[in-house]
Amino acid sequence: MQDLQSLETEITANLAGAADLDAVENIRIAELGKKGRVSLLMRELGKMTPEEKKEFGPKLNQLKNTLNDAVQSRKDSLETELLNKKLQSESVDITLSAAETDLGSIHPITQVMDEVTEIFTEMGFSVAEGPEIEEDFYNFTALNIPEEHPARQMHDTFYFPEDEEGNRKVLRTHTSPMQIRTMLAGEPPYRIIAPGRTYRNDSDATHTPMFHQVEALVIDKDIHMGHLKWCIEEFCKKFYERDDIKIRFRPSYFPFTEPSAEVDIGCAFEDGEILIGEGDDWLEIMGCGMVNERVLENVNLDPSEYQGFAFGLGLDRAAMLKWGIPDLRDFFAADLRWLKHYGFQALDIPSLSTRTSVVRGSK
Numbered sequence: 001m002q003d004l005q006s007l008e009t010e011i012t013a014n015l016a017g018a019a020d021l022d023a024v025e026n027i028r029i030a031e032l033g034k035k036g037r038v039s040l041l042m043r044e045l046g047k048m049t050p051e052e053k054k055e056f057g058p059k060l061n062q063l064k065n066t067l068n069d070a071v072q073s074r075k076d077s078l079e080t081e082l083l084n085k086k087l088q089s090e091s092v093d094i095t096l097s098a099a100e101t102d103l104g105s106i107h108p109i110t111q112v113m114d115e116v117t118e119i120f121t122e123m124g125f126s127v128a129e130g131p132e133i134e135e136d137f138y139n140f141t142a143l144n145i146p147e148e149h150p151a152r153q154m155h156d157t158f159y160f161p162e163d164e165e166g167n168r169k170v171l172r173t174h175t176s177p178m179q180i181r182t183m184l185a186g187e188p189p190y191r192i193i194a195p196g197r198t199y200r201n202d203s204d205a206t207h208t209p210m211f212h213q214v215e216a217l218v219i220d221k222d223i224h225m226g227h228l229k230w231c232i233e234e235f236c237k238k239f240y241e242r243d244d245i246k247i248r249f250r251p252s253y254f255p256f257t258e259p260s261a262e263v264d265i266g267c268a269f270e271d272g273e274i275l276i277g278e279g280d281d282w283l284e285i286m287g288c289g290m291v292n293e294r295v296l297e298n299v300n301l302d303p304s305e306y307q308g309f310a311f312g313l314g315l316d317r318a319a320m321l322k323w324g325i326p327d328l329r330d331f332f333a334a335d336l337r338w339l340k341h342y343g344f345q346a347l348d349i350p351s352l353s354t355r356t357s358v359v360r361g362s363k
């Protein structure tokens, strides 16, 4: 029988020198596996005399246990080594300064649309969207602005060329066509707002050819001017974030509402600045009125059964007033310095696109 001591020394040295887990496993198989050297020695025990067995048996067992332990401990230490290496190579250096990223910002118009939408949806309005390239019928005729009506001239309309039937499409001059589209698309009651782009051939510090409006329409049984007034007052308080806001309804004229009014809010003009809610001056912020009976008839509603109100608010104007932005043209100049200054951080305000219901009407 081989010198067990020297065998143990040899194998333990091999294990210590094993570079990785595979090498350890190879040694284990070669020594302790079925045909391994130690196993073969164990087998030889059977051929021994009882005396020899008594002498070698325990020694062999001892050797086997020692080697098993040595294999395990070498495996453990190699595994720890491997883990440490991994931890080191994969560690995150939190002292490294972050790479600079360009943060985008929300355009004041988007912000104002979100805020206005938020206020009205809380009051129970839903959001409707419609086309910017509009048919004459929705933009004018159905709204009680027939051909040759002077109000058509007021709107400085961008017209498309006539089609074969002589119809001209227009870039919608207001969001009011959404009143018609909404009422033709479903059954009353209606309680919608329609924010969006509108177009008129006009350009100076307070007018751009493209601008934004939000239309509101409420039609139900027994709706009266008190509802209109409450609704607008409530909106102004929330939007301008003051409870003491002064509001004035000034009689006006729109073909699609009767009676009609213009809404002014109290303000002060000081050093070229406009202060909302202070002073004795007035500033016009929207047009409104009770929906004209003729408009209701145009969409096949019985005015003796259904009544309601509508208003149209200039969003660009509202943004200028709320945040003191002086020139409207800058809104659309796409100057990043301006956007950085007047833009907003992306707050967690649900955006229009997540809850827009598209209303499509037909004649």
Ligand code: PHE
Residues within 6 Å of the ligand: 173, 174, 175, 176, 254, 257, 260, 286, 287, 288, 289, 310, 311, 312, 313
């Ligand atoms: N559409 C009108 C405008 O653009 C505003 C308005 C809307 C007035 C609804 C009354 C009712 O001037």
